[in-house]
Every structure is written in C-alpha cells, then in structure tokens.
Amino acid sequence: MGVKERRTKILLLLFLIAGVDFLEVMIDEQLQKIFDLTLNQKTRGTLSGLIKEGLIQKGATENTYKLTLKGFEELSLKFPLFRYLKNTWDGKWRIISYEIPEKKREIRDRLRREMQGWGLGPWHRSFWLTPHPIIEILKELVSQKEEEKYIQAFEGVPVFGDRDILIEKVWGKSNLDKTYRELFKKWHDILSGQEEKTDKFRKILSEYVTILRLDPGLPKELVGESWIGFEGWNIFKEIKSILLG
Template sequence: MHLSQLLLLASEFSEGFFTNYRQSWRWVMSTDPDKMFPKRKYQYAHNTLVKKSLIKTNDNLFKLTQKGQDEIYKLFPLLKWRKKSWDNVWRVVMYDFPETHKRQRNLLRRFLKKIGFAQWQLSVWISPHPAIPLLNKLLTKNNLHQFCSIHESKRVIGVSDKKFAQETWSLTKINQQYQQILDNFNPDKKHEYFEMLLKDPLLPKELLPLDYLWEKLMKKITSTPNNINACPPVVESFT
C-alpha cells in the first residue's frame, strides 16, 4: 500500500481510535517493516496530501477534508457507511451472464463484494448499504446493465432482518474469529488483524449482534505500542 493511502487511513481512523497526531503518525510509520518509509518520505507524502487538500491537521489530529474522504471512500467504500444508521432498505442485484462474458461476470462479483454485497442465492446478491449509485457507475462504464437488474425491498420474507444478516454474512463466525484474536493477541500480527478488519462487511449497527467485536479489536490494534508492523492490504481499484 502506498504511504499516501496509509496516511488517509490514519486520518479516517484518527477520530475515535487514535488519541493524537503523534499516535497516528507512529501508526503509519510502524507499518513499514523494511524501513521503506523514512521520515523524509513521510513528510513529503504528508505535505503532498495537504497541498492537494486531502488532509489537514486540526487539534493535533489528522483530519480528512471532504476531498480526502472522497478519495479514501474510492479505495474502501464500506468505510463511508461505517457510522450510518440503516434506512431499512435491502438492495438486491440479480444477473445473468452468458459464458462468453465470464470476465465481466467476475468483475461484477468482485465489485459487489467490495461494496458490501453478499451472495444470497445463485446469481443473486444483497446488501443493506446504499451502494446502488456506485454499482450503476460500474455497470455503465463496463456496459453491463443489459445483464443485471437491481431491486430494493423493505423486507426479506420469512426471517427477521437481524437473523438474515447474521446468517448471510456469517457474523457469528466472524465474531468468533475476532474473539480468538483478542484472547491470543500477538502484536507482531497486527497487520494481519487490520487486514481482516478492513474485510469486514461493516453492516449497520441495527443488523449486528450486540456483542460484535469489530470496534473493540480496532481499538486494540490502534492502541498497542507502535514498534510493530501493521500493514494494511494492497487495494485494488475497480472503477
């Protein structure tokens, strides 16, 4: 991951996880096991982001500007909805691709996963996130509308929304993995833990178990002394 992307992530998580500018700075520097990011590189990347109006320093903290938020949400779109309340709408995508369009089908599947959809049935994906505008951009850009249909629904028939989310996204299994990490926390594996957290579906709190441990584990990762590695995953661009 580029240093500039790490800085944007530090800015995204500065409120609620990092307590001050120095802590978020140390977190970024600690992501480099091979010392590829010397201080001058960090300063250059930081100054570049400031000049591009992507971040600013305020009250001793990294702060994302609106432009910076737009940039980080292109890389991690689910972060955009991390703190949002659910609007009680399910988004359903159905598709039917001929075998000659396997590449386009795989492109769509990867993008659906990236923006928080889960496979509900064969060729049917579902999400509580308001991701249809992002999806439409991809469909238009790649001329895929002819293979897809998009629907919205207030209810999933036959089961409560919370139970449906728990089963469809395997939330119990995910939460058990988080608990195992907390019980056996190894600072040297902080980069692996962070990578796992960024793969979380980040569902609205209304759909999560009451004891869901994402926030607790993120706080553990960001509060652990920063003489360790915490390298987030490489980000693939789809749009």
C-alpha cells in the same frame, strides 16, 4: 500490513489513528514505519492528489493531514465496518443481481473486485445483499460499460421474515464471531511479547486489517450494539492508546 495501494493506505492511516472525529494526524516516522510508508516524492504526490480530490485536508503543521467525509466514504467502500461506526443505517437493503456469461469472465471478475468491499453477501444464486448505500456507486461504476446490461439493482425495506436467520445465511455471522475471537487471542499474544511498542502495534494492525477485509460492516440495528466487531474496534482503540499514547 496487507494494504499495498498507497492511496488506500493513507486514508486508512488517517482513520485508524484519528477515529470517527477525523482529527488531524501528523504522519511522523513512527507512523510511517507502522503503515509501511515513506514520505518520498511518490507519497507526496499521492497526498497532493488526495487533497485535490477533497478526500483529505492538509493541517496547519508540516506532514499533518486529516480525513474528510468524502475520503471516509471512499475508505468505507474498502472497509465497510467503518461506515456504521459513524453513520446511521437508513433501514434499507440493497440487492444486486448479475449473470455475466462465462465467455465474459474477465468482466465478471473485474466487477467482483470492484464490489469486494461493499459488504455484499450471497443471498441466492446471482443475488447479493447489503445494507450499505452503494446503488449510486454501482451506477457510476458500470455506466456506459458492457457489464451494465447484465446487472439489476433493487433497494427497499424488509416486510416479513426472520432477520437473524437471514444474517447467518448471507454473512455467516457465527463464523465471523469465531474469527474475531481468534484475533483477540493473537492480539493478546502480541501484547505479551518483548518487542518494542511500535513493532507490537504494527503486528496488531496487520492482523486487524486482515479481518477488516472480511467484516461486512453490518449496522447495530441488525447485529446489536454488543456485536463483536464493534468490540474489536473499541479494543483496537485501547491498544492504540497504550502503544502509541
């Protein structure tokens, strides 16, 4: 399904199955197959760790769990689309600038990996833009580390300029729209097949996770309520209710 880390996989399962209301989810054999999980000792150890960190809560029945707000915030750092399915944008832009010397390439590459899911788009050379509230996360990430001296971060509201031009330049909205339309065609082909429902949903999920990694998670205030990314989420929920209901 494109997610290898067990911790992220569990958080993703709980959100995609329960939705924005964080309902309890029983991780039964069907969901284990779909999300490529087994409730072995390692997985149960990960679940216990997530509970201790306050990222998930154990339900009343066996193998039942639900996501917490803290867990949702961590997941949104991997898949930024999720944040504004639930939260409201505060209207602020965050700008990050960093120039790390080539001889420190391993530091630069590590920083880029950490920030990969923050919805950052390239604005100008060495300047990255995002509507997500990531400044405090960035501070924690680089505090007292060597890369701290190479980074500048800003936060504020726009005063003047064409927002649509900015969004297209920074995030390539039209290309993302095309990618979603290609996804919908793939979903249609999968649903038209003769496989079992569980196998169909597993493929649906795998294709969706691929584009979730690409979507910067722009809020409706920037892209409108009819943005195709929101449409994709609603279609996914419908497919889920058909195949797993």
